[in-house]
Amino acid sequence: MVKFDIISGFLGAGKTTFIKKILNSVNRHEKIVIIENEFGEVSVDREFLEIEGYEIYELSNGCVCCKLKGDFLLTLKQILNQKVDRIIFEPSGIFILSEITDLFKDFEISSKCFINTVITVVDAENFSEQIQSYSYFFKSQIINASTLVVSKTKFLKPKEVDLIKKELRALNNTAMILAKDWAEIYPQEILDLIDNNPARTLYGDTHSSGHDFETLGIRTSRVLEFNQLKKILEKCIEGAYGNIIRGKGIIKSGDTFLEFQYVGEHFTISESKNATVGVVSFIGNNLQKVTLKEAFL
Numbered sequence: 001m002v003k004f005d006i007i008s009g010f011l012g013a014g015k016t017t018f019i020k021k022i023l024n025s026v027n028r029h030e031k032i033v034i035i036e037n038e039f040g041e042v043s044v045d046r047e048f049l050e051i052e053g054y055e056i057y058e059l060s061n062g063c064v065c066c067k068l069k070g071d072f073l074l075t076l077k078q079i080l081n082q083k084v085d086r087i088i089f090e091p092s093g094i095f096i097l098s099e100i101t102d103l104f105k106d107f108e109i110s111s112k113c114f115i116n117t118v119i120t121v122v123d124a125e126n127f128s129e130q131i132q133s134y135s136y137f138f139k140s141q142i143i144n145a146s147t148l149v150v151s152k153t154k155f156l157k158p159k160e161v162d163l164i165k166k167e168l169r170a171l172n173n174t175a176m177i178l179a180k181d182w183a184e185i186y187p188q189e190i191l192d193l194i195d196n197n198p199a200r201t202l203y204g205d206t207h208s209s210g211h212d213f214e215t216l217g218i219r220t221s222r223v224l225e226f227n228q229l230k231k232i233l234e235k236c237i238e239g240a241y242g243n244i245i246r247g248k249g250i251i252k253s254g255d256t257f258l259e260f261q262y263v264g265e266h267f268t269i270s271e272s273k274n275a276t277v278g279v280v281s282f283i284g285n286n287l288q289k290v291t292l293k294e295a296f297l
C-alpha cells in the first residue's frame with residue numbers, strides 16, 4: 001500500500017520548509033511523489049522545493065477540498081498507476097482536513113493507498129492572530145493532526161512556546177507535539193514522526209464554510225532592487241494593498257533573483273539561488289489588485 005502523508009498548516013506556517021526536511025531525511029530509495037495544492041493562481045512552491053529527483057504535481061488556483069476535488073482525484077489515480085512508495089501531500093493553508101476522508105471513499109484510491117500520517121505545522125509567531133481570525137481552518141487542522149510541529153519557535157520566549165503547547169494540547173490530547181528549533185531536529189526524529197504516528201479518524205464539518213479569500217498571482221519579468229522590494233512589502237504591512245495574509249514570490253534583481261516571504265505582517269527577503277522566473281502570489285481580503293499588480297509588473 002502506498003503511504004499518503006499529509007503536511008497541513010495555515011498559510012505560511014512552514015509546510016514547504018518542513019517537506020524539505022522530510023525529503024532530506026527519508027530513504028533515497030523510496031519512490032516519493034509530491035502533490036502541492038496552492039490556493040493562489042500561480043504555484044511558487046515548486047521553485048522553493050529545489051531538492052532534485054522528486055516528481056512534483058501542482059494543483060493551483062483553488063483548494064482540493066472543494067473547487068479542485070475532481071482534479072485531485074484524477075491526479076491521485078494517475079500517480080497510483082505508477083510504482084510509488086509514498087505520496088507527500090501539501091494542502092493549501094485553508095484546506096479543511098476532514099474533507100480528505102471523502103476522497104478516500106473512492107475504491108480505486110483506498111485499495112492502493114492509505115493516509116499514513118497527518119502532520120500539522122503551527123506557526124508560533126502568528127499563533128494568536130491566526131487562531132482568533134481563522135479559527136475554522138486552524139482548529140480543524142490542529143484537531144485532526146497526529147503530530148503537531150510548531151515552527152518559528154526561535155522568535156518567541158520559551159514561556160510563550162509553552163503556552164502555545166498548552167493550547168494545542170487542549171485542542172488535541174493525543175497528538176505528538178514537537179516544538180523546538182527545526183535546526184535541531186534529526187533525520188531519525190523526522191522518520192519516526194512520519195512513520196510511527198498513524199493518522200487518526202478525521203472529523204469535522206464535511207462542508208467548508210467557504211474560502212472567501214482573494215488571490216493575486218502573476219508571472220513577471222520586472223527587475224527590482226532589494227530596497228525597492230522591501231518598500232513594497234513595507235507598504236503591504238501598512239495596508240496599502242488591502243489585508244494581505246500571505247505573500248511569496250521570486251523577483252529578478254540585477255544578475256540574480258530575490259525570494260520574498262510575507263506572513264502575517266512579517267517578511268523576509270533572501271537571495272534565490274535556483275530561480276529562473278519571476279513569479280508572485282498574494283492571498284488576503286480586500287486586495288487592491290490593480291496597485292499591487294502595478295508594483296510588480
Ligand SMILES: Nc1nc2c(ncn2[C@@H]2O[C@H](COP(=O)(O)OP(=O)(O)OP(=O)(O)O)[C@@H](O)[C@H]2O)c(=O)[nH]1
Pocket residue numbers: 009010011012013014015016017018045092093150151152153154182246248261263268
Ligand atoms: N526561522 C524560521 N522560519 C521558518 C520556519 N518555518 C518556516 N519558516 C519560514 O516561514 C516562511 C514560510 O514558510 P513555507 O514553508 O513557505 O510555508 P508554507 O506553509 O508552505 O506556506 P504556504 O504554502 O504559502 O501556505 C518561509 O520564509 C520560511 O523560511 C522555522 O521554523 N523557523
